[in-house]
Amino acid sequence: MSLTAVIHEQPAVPQPRQHGKPGGFLHRANVFTGLIGGIGLAVITYAVGSKLVPWGTQDADFQQVGLNALIFATLSAWVIGFMIGIGAFAGPIRWMLGHDLTHEDAEYMAGKGQGHMKYWKYTTDHKVVGMQYLIMALVLFALGGFFAMLIRTELGVTWKEVFDPNFYNSLIGTHGIVMIIAMIIVVAGPLGNFIMPLMIGARDMAFPRLNALSFWLLFAAVPPLAANLLLGGIRDGWTVYQPLGTQAPIGMLGYQVCIITFAFSTGIAGVNLITTIVTMRARGMTWNRVPIFVIGTLAAAIMGLVWFPMFQYSQILAASDRIIDTSFFIPQGGGSVWLYENLFWLLGHPEVYVIVIPVTGALLELMTVFLRKPLFSYKMAIAGFAGVVGISAVVWVHHMYMTGFAPSAGYPFMLSTELISIPFGFLVLVMLGTIWRGKVWTRLPMMAVYAMIWCKIVGGITGVYLSDVPVDQYMHGSMFVVAHFHFMLMGAGLFGAMGAIVYWFPKMTGRMFDERIGSIGFWTAFFAFQLTFMSMFVAGLQGMPRRVLQFDNAFNISNWVSTIGAYLIGAGMLIFLYAMITSWRHGKPATSNPWGAKTLDWQTQTPVPLENFPILPVVTSDPYGYGVPDPYLKVEEELARDDNETVGAR
């Protein structure tokens, strides 16, 4: 292999003129000015809007005329005001004023010399955005987990109603959507933003400002969702089937504003991830040398980008049914409930893979390190991801077998749904093949691999039941479904994500994760999880419908077991969180490559400097050369020092 020429000296490019201090308005903007802007604009909108609204009159649905429009405008004003306040529009405005972005501006926006304040600002550095996503995901998990405890309390107390039905139904809906959002961002957010650019040897994401935009849109989307509990709740589950949604109190608008905003965030993040992976890979990183986690992120970003607009569109139409009295989904006005269900599930199913695929990629990545083995059959892993992405587009009707909207749709969609188990099987094969004959380095991230494969197999097999129309005729809408998707999303998704976060924790925080305490929490939660959801399978098989707050005495025992298990999961998660926080604050300082891994993310120093690599690396082989004396990569800096020792080898 011949070395390609390295240009050390770039000819000087005339810089645009610097207007004012680097960063300009962004010096003053941070999350607090964002809150002021958001709340301020919301209050103004509410005050002005309420003068325009004809109070007192009611329309046919007994909704106050104009109230929905007013609340929708107020919540949207919060989002817009927040984005103004945090400085999201500073860039476009400067550009329109003719003030080009100078290098100093860009560095200021990436957080140079701002200390911890950069985490509270519209910072473009992918590492900052990654950390922000991580904290956001943790906050959402805490919120969703707390709701889950309340739900299980209601279901465990079988002799009376603990909560009133409106609050309980709002709880299950809010728990659902909060957890869905948290799971979507927990891997693709922190790891996709922080680790992925390092892994492909890039200095940042392709669109750093869009990166900040996607995070802060997500941040702005959450308060309207949380506000729904104060505005009367959403009481319709996270699916919010219409026309039930039109009956709900104005809290529903919080859900809709959240989803509409979150879909923008996801679309922007998706574009950014895809562009980064396609165009920003280090020299020599051909498609066959791309680490598998990057492929997983790419697959998830493609699915998110394509399918999230469906969800967004369904909520825009549903909101307009409330605000301007359209009847897209109201049968009395000629609308169709089936239209809503189709639009919703067009995202609703691929979204499961948006969650599971990056987690799978992350675990495939880390298991090679802990087994000191190359990935078994890299191409099967790619084929698995590609197959899942492709087939995921044509499976959504399996959520609607029992809706009667197309009695013959069961045949083709049963076929496609069961076919998707084949590419999923490829991924299991890759995992088992990588484990085959490997000496296991028994650290917590590797243990998460075992936990994940187990949950994936249970979730996958029960998924095959549900994909079958005759079986679904019994299981649909029962607790069996709830247990199944918790095995997929929480068992495979969350436990896998915990492993991935522990693995990259040293790189992200500069400190080692306390695995002793962390393992206690992890295994408590894992075994309690089996208890909770295995007994939920039993309740489902006995015929317990989901989303109920009272039920037949026949289901008491399995629900008591489930509730005990759920509390134990909560305890385990708290222990894990405690381990995470204490290790973050005063854990053992980490070296730059504590696991002896060969991917590029571990080859740069810890903490990662502003532009990641002093000199961009050149890749000469794939990162799975374990057991092989050959080097993975040659960093030119090393070559310049005429040091033949390669970075990849220990």
Place this chain on the structure above:
Amino acid sequence: MSIDSQTPIDEPEVPTNRPEPTHRMKEWLSRPYVRRILLIFVILNIVIVPIAWLVVHFMELSGGPASSIMVELEKTVFVFTIVSAPLMAITASILIYSLLGWGRVTGEEPPMQESPAIRTNGIAVVAWVSATSLLATFLVIWGLMELATITSYAYGSTPANQQPNATKAIDVNVTGQQWLWTFEYPDQGKIESDVLVVPINTPLYFNVTSKDVVHNFWIVELGVKIDANPGAITNTGVTPDKLGTFNIRCAELCGLHHAYMETKIEVVTQDQFDSWLREQGGKRTI
């Protein structure tokens, strides 16, 4: 294309006089770890397969099956559990063995021992892909056949009232509303009831709709389930073949009191049904 080009071979150099495939298979099966994994696999199968009976037992706890449809559903669940068992067992046995058999490394530092660099294995890939594809194909074919079967049990290719035995079939108009079910017998003098009373061994044909939001009409022990949609009528049917009282539940979140939207189906003899109809002021079926 050179993932493999730099890969050392973890086995000794393959001799030029390659042994027969059967011989290699025998050699592979004679390896201690393969034998132990197969042993764990067999044991796990013995543990997992009985779950199939357990699953069906749970489905029958409330008194079913009370129709030929439900019998088919239980059969499907049973078969699916049986055929999934080997897949689950092989996965679990590899996971278990890997923690016990191939050696474990502990400690803070990355292990110095590297594992064999198995990049891929054509036979394993082909075997796995064929096995899972065959399994999936079997499940699809089974599912399609069962779907055709239960569809014909439900209402055949023509509505019940146009079939030759139309005299025996009973139409029931099912209306869901927040939060109760109403059953109307249009051919028996339009009587209405909030409990579904039906004669045994008589085909029922349901016209399901809703007055307000989406409900789901679920007769648990009869394996009947169909959404009740506002502004549309969905159809399904069943022939109950067991006397008794069974559960009807709403299986789609329909608002505040969704949990309480349940009623009973009473499967009675023809005589009891006729007298019930007279009590209600309806007319005899036959």
